[in-house]
Amino acid sequence: MTRVLVCDDQALIRAGFTTIIDAQPDLEVAGECGDGRTAVDLAARLRPDVVVMDVRMPVLDGIEATRLLAGAGVAQPVKVLVVTTFNLDEYVYEALRAGASGFLLKDAPPAQLLHGIRTVATGAALVAPEVTRRLIGRFAARIRPPRDTDGETPLTPRELEVLRLIADGLSNSEIAATLVLSPETVKTYVSRILTKLDLRDRVQAVVYAYRHGLAR
Known part of the structure; x- marks a missing residue:
């Protein structure tokens, strides 16, 4: 069972992701939150296998939260899948440099989100060659x-x-x-x-x- 922490400042998005993930026999939502700082704290306590992370959030944005969770020098890094509305090269680059293992857009179909979570959980990266x-x-x-x-x-x-x-x-x-x-x-x-x-x-x-x- 792959345990997932969902982090997004929009409650409706979190609810949607949670519903999709929990419907899978091999996935479960370990927790959810609405800002990057809480994501870091929850990850330390819940030890999820994958964190689904938004980019633009209050208190601490997704890039900095990813760096604290999966960046260089982190003793027990957590795999992070960044899912955002913004299809900007700068965001993709900064997310991957921060330690994210994958990057998806929120308008991706549910099957792609689930594939991304499973891919990242195995230790692979979800970045298309192009x-x-x-x-x-x-x-x-x-x-x-x-x-x-x-x-x-x-x-x-x-x-x-x-x-x-x-x-x-x-x-x-x-x-x-x-x-x-x-x-x-x-x-x-x-x-x-x-x-x-x-x-x-x-x-x-x-x-x-x-x-x-x-x-x-």
Whole structure:
């Protein structure tokens, strides 16, 4: 059973999400709240598997709440799926940089919301390759390392090649086709990369690649 915390300042939205989630046999709503500060407090107490997080909220916005829940240095990070009305690259970028594992719009169909929760709960990232490419193209300069970065990495040459393709926004099947490997082999490489670099998901892998000068 995947436990979900719903955080949105609109009561009707929270009620809708709660109804959809609780109707699933493998999901349950652990709690709900209307601001980011309460979300952080509740997450510490309830330990949900996934937090469904709005962006614009009072007291503490969703980006800062996500950073406190899932950002770098958090001892027990919680997986966060950001769901917002605003389809702005800046919001997507800031949410992912803050540690979110996925990003959806509120007008997405219920099935997509449920798929997003399940995807994030498994430790995967919910970011379409085309979104990754667009974001990296626009914001990569902000996360590129200084010129003196040495680029040292514990990865093997093949793992480094896979990481670079992840940073290009390719899916596992696209990486498999590019490197003439089976999808299962690529999945194994991705898992090794995340483990070696102590990363949570593909989103963090993309940011890592650019921060350490490993992306092409």
